[in-house]
Amino acid sequence: MLFIQNVSIAYGQHKVINDLSLEFQHGKLYGVIGPNGAGKSTLLNAIAKDLHVSSGAIFLNGEDIKHYPSKDYARKLSYMRQRTDVKFPYTVWELVSMGRYAYEGGSKRDHDKIVLEKIRENDLEEYMHKPVTEMSGGEVQRTFFAKILAQDSHVILVDEGLSNADIFHKVKFFEQLQREVAKGKLVIMVLHDLFLARRFCDELVILNKEGIYKAGRSEAVLNRQTLNDVFMVQGDFVNDALVLE
Amino acid sequence: MKKHRLINIGLILALLCLSIIAIQTGKVNLMTLDPEIAKTIFYKIRLPRVLAAVFVGSALATSGVILQGLLQNPLADSYTLGIASGGAFGACLAIFLNIKFALTLPTQPFAIVFSYLVIMIVLGLSKAKGDLSSTNVIIAGIITGSFFSAGLSLLKSLADEDVASMVFWLMGNLSSKPMNNVIILGVVVLVGFIVAMRYTKELNIITLGRLEAQSVGIDYDRVYRIMMVTAVTLTGIAVSLCGIIGFVGLVVPHLCRIFIGADNRKVMPMSALLGALFLLTADTLTRTVLQHEIPVGVLTTMVGGPFFIFIFLRKTR
Numbered sequence: 001m002l003f004i005q006n007v008s009i010a011y012g013q014h015k016v017i018n019d020l021s022l023e024f025q026h027g028k029l030y031g032v033i034g035p036n037g038a039g040k041s042t043l044l045n046a047i048a049k050d051l052h053v054s055s056g057a058i059f060l061n062g063e064d065i066k067h068y069p070s071k072d073y074a075r076k077l078s079y080m081r082q083r084t085d086v087k088f089p090y091t092v093w094e095l096v097s098m099g100r101y102a103y104e105g106g107s108k109r110d111h112d113k114i115v116l117e118k119i120r121e122n123d124l125e126e127y128m129h130k131p132v133t134e135m136s137g138g139e140v141q142r143t144f145f146a147k148i149l150a151q152d153s154h155v156i157l158v159d160e161g162l163s164n165a166d167i168f169h170k171v172k173f174f175e176q177l178q179r180e181v182a183k184g185k186l187v188i189m190v191l192h193d194l195f196l197a198r199r200f201c202d203e204l205v206i207l208n209k210e211g212i213y214k215a216g217r218s219e220a221v222l223n224r225q226t227l228n229d230v231f232m233v234q235g236d237f238v239n240d241a242l243v244l245e
Numbered sequence: 246m247k248k249h250r251l252i253n254i255g256l257i258l259a260l261l262c263l264s265i266i267a268i269q270t271g272k273v274n275l276m277t278l279d280p281e282i283a284k285t286i287f288y289k290i291r292l293p294r295v296l297a298a299v300f301v302g303s304a305l306a307t308s309g310v311i312l313q314g315l316l317q318n319p320l321a322d323s324y325t326l327g328i329a330s331g332g333a334f335g336a337c338l339a340i341f342l343n344i345k346f347a348l349t350l351p352t353q354p355f356a357i358v359f360s361y362l363v364i365m366i367v368l369g370l371s372k373a374k375g376d377l378s379s380t381n382v383i384i385a386g387i388i389t390g391s392f393f394s395a396g397l398s399l400l401k402s403l404a405d406e407d408v409a410s411m412v413f414w415l416m417g418n419l420s421s422k423p424m425n426n427v428i429i430l431g432v433v434v435l436v437g438f439i440v441a442m443r444y445t446k447e448l449n450i451i452t453l454g455r456l457e458a459q460s461v462g463i464d465y466d467r468v469y470r471i472m473m474v475t476a477v478t479l480t481g482i483a484v485s486l487c488g489i490i491g492f493v494g495l496v497v498p499h500l501c502r503i504f505i506g507a508d509n510r511k512v513m514p515m516s517a518l519l520g521a522l523f524l525l526t527a528d529t530l531t532r533t534v535l536q537h538e539i540p541v542g543v544l545t546t547m548v549g550g551p552f553f554i555f556i557f558l559r560k561t562r
Binding site for chain 2: 049075081084085086088098
């Protein structure tokens, strides 16, 4: 269980998150949605320990995340960032292998088996020895996702995910996440596509500038009213698809 | 056999052959000379010079690999962070004080101390700004480097007609190095290389940035500091003994990557070998083929540049 307790985060004077409390359960796929600047990515960054909270605390399995040593935390939690620049020509294999760093000292056979499995799972086998620097944006994102899966953590944070991938891989991506969730993992994802959010996430946390607007089961909280209040558009959902008026 | 192993074996063989050739060639032929004199020339002149070329070449290339990784920038080297400028300033400060006050300060410790001083300032500034991310470190490095470059120019202008000894030192050369110093250099380079090899896996991940490295469980600040100190030690000791020898640290790792990809576990040893081979070749050429010996630092840059462009255009990876 991941518990966020009265967390505030500020960049200098500017408070992005103010006294926010939330609880995330294992075995669920959470979506965090909201307009630009609502603090969605900031929330993930704080959970990932990319930045410090100004006040309050975050607990994973009852333990303040500050107290986890870095390798332990890497085995507990992985984070797929919006974008990571690859400046050197690492191959898909090399990059996915990096996800296994926290398990170093284990057998090479296990390592190779898991890396290959995650590469196959993301349809990257034919590019396995190709430098990532020569691949398309969508393929690079899939490589990073394979790396996150190779990290095999209980909690997976995703910021935007496969935003550059084709629709086939986008749908597949959510199915993969759902499979991880079925294994008892916790996935928290920031996303902008409201259709995908409503269709695939078990629960949604809807943030606006004031904090949490609503949180709960996807169909229950993302509706006509929310569209109007939070996203300032007139419309409704028909079979999860967003129809604007 | 794996490609990089084959290349490494080829490089080792080439290095051995070239070393033997380099020891044999020179203004006099050791075989036909009086054995006693030949022995002196061998131990006092030829051998130290060949070894110095090998060690300095390795040191510069290895530190290039480390710095490019740490700074997440394939175009970084010891100049980017002002380490070489700091070392050069230290050495020239010693030369300057010696001339002006008739002292006999040794240039080498001055160069090393100032290299460390630079990196302490750079890391201190970055930490003060927030964290050891590559942007902070590069900005701090460029500022500190410029400062010491300006200091170097100041020393040159103050030295007046005595500027020649500084300029000669700055151009970089491998001649007449005492055997003792060369042995110390060799030991430091070996230790530095071993430390660097120990952290190549971490270095690979660090090229993705601080946050990404921390996310997979790397103790970023610790690894960063260890690797930075290693790179500075390697550069500092090489610069202190032989002056500024450009291009090796920049080009050699790049060439290796073109052939075997980005994995530093492969790039590091190959760069050390190729750096040694490159500098030994350059130095042997400067003292044999050319009528008038030119500083090897000039040759490495003049030959290295076009050669690099040639490879760069031919092979894309």
